[in-house]
Amino acid sequence: MSLHTISTARLRLAALAAVPVLALSAACGGSDGATGTRDHGGIADVPAATDRPTTAGSPPGKGGGTHTRPAGKSAFYDAQVEFVRCMRAEGGYKDYPDPKLSGYLDWTKVNEIGSRPGRNAGIKAGKDNVCLDELQAAMTLEPRRDQQKAYESMLTHAQCMRDNGVSRFTNPVMSGGNVIPGGDPNPASPVLDSGSPAYKKARQACASKLLDGLDGMQ
Structure with a gap:
């Protein structure tokens, strides 16, 4: 070499580290507002942070079924779900895609959104990096590769x-x-x-x- x-x-x-994208994962905290933390609002098609199963072949949160999350990755998946909530509610991307069941973001869809005029600047961590803390939180939960x-x-x-x-x-x-x-x-x-x-x-x-x-x- x-x-x-x-x-x-x-x-x-170094360039990648400057914009935290290496983990290709992110997280965003949400609450009901009772504790003083920010409330990201309800996201109908993203499940709550539980291990209840979802229907095989359907997006997360679309009903009960037999397809459960991959073993050992639920915390990572939950962090991604929280990131999606942040990106939709605060990051400026209401159409931000659900994470895959593996816990990783669907970058084909993310990049497609980011390729639209004027929509690339905040695609990694939200407008003004509003979801940066959640991104870093999820990075710590990414399974070892x-x-x-x-x-x-x-x-x-x-x-x-x-x-x-x-x-x-x-x-x-x-x-x-x-x-x-x-x-x-x-x-x-x-x-x-x-x-x-x-x-x-x-x-x-x-x-x-x-x-x-x-x-x-x-």
Whole structure:
């Protein structure tokens, strides 16, 4: 691995850390207002923080059934639900999508919303970062990931992006046992136009290459 590659990767990590998106997860606290904490209001299609089952194949909160949350991830899922409540009630995105049952955000839908004119600025943590605290709270609950598998997934995705016309899309790198996502070769001053039709077409073609929860990382 060249020094330039490591330097670029560290720059990318720093840029990503500046806007907390690496976890691709978020949380937002809500209350009934009785305790003095902020009330995010009721969200009809997002379930309360319980372990009651939901109908298989239907979005969260759409009725009872036999499909329960994945074992060991309910706290992470609940944090994502709270983030969605925050983004809808305070963050400026009433159409923010439900989290997946795995607990990760649905970045295909999130990015689609963010690609609309004037809607990208607050897509990660809400308008004026109003949901930043909730985002960070959820990041601490994200299940531990196999970094080698994450690296291999992102490497395959990066190659796919180049094969589909985004020639400057860079590979991820491993640093200190952790994977640093690939993507734009100069994250501090982006050279890739992620809003272009060609880029969107390549991302759609390569979406399946990324493991669940990695689709917002590169």
